[in-house]
Amino acid sequence: MLAYAVAEPDGHQRASLLHDTGHAYWHAAIAAAVVAGSFSLVSHAVAQFREARGYRRSAETIGRAGVRLAVFQVAVYAIMEFAERAAAHEPVARLFAHHIFVIGVALQVLVAATLVQLLRLVGRAAVAVAKRLAVPRLPRRAPQTRYLAIAYVGRYLATWDRPGPSRAPPALV
Helix, strand or coil: CHHHHHHCCCHHHHHHHHHHCCCCCHHHHHHHHHHHHHHHHHHHHHHHHHHHCCCCCCCCCHHHHHHHHHHHHHHHHHHHHHHHHHHCCCCHHHHHCCCHHHHHHHHHHHHHHHHHHHHHHHHHHHHHHHHHHCCCCCCCCCCCCHHHHHHHHHHHHHCCCCCCCCCCCCCCC
16 A cells, blocks of 8 residues: 555545556455454564573574565565456556556565564563563472382371370360
8 A cells, every 4th residue: 555655646546546456455455464463463472472481492583584574575465466457457567657566565675674673572572571470480399209208108007096186175174
């Protein structure tokens, strides 16, 4: 949407261009992007939280994830633009007429960089929460030997037949 706003500042011409290029599904795409983005943020926060708690180790740095995200976004953007043109029976050359494609690719990289910073911020917050909730670990007790356990059971069995203390109420005098 930003690419079309930059390429065609006039609202009426932009609406016509969007209609001609097959962008009728736009509201559903925005909703899907919000759901996918929310899932990504939550899953990243959970992963960072778990890593800070020592449950798992991260296999990928945020920088590598950012490069993958940028490449993925540019690829999806290019495929969608070409598919929209084909579905609207619009010539593909028109995609390059308004510099929409170049602007769109640049914006996809910018959005990916922004999302990486947002993910980094959310990850740091999750790590801070994990550290704040961390309970200091107590040293483990040395395990008792089975001989001590046998001695305890033996002492219990030795007093089994002896009468214990009385549980009756005190006698009235």
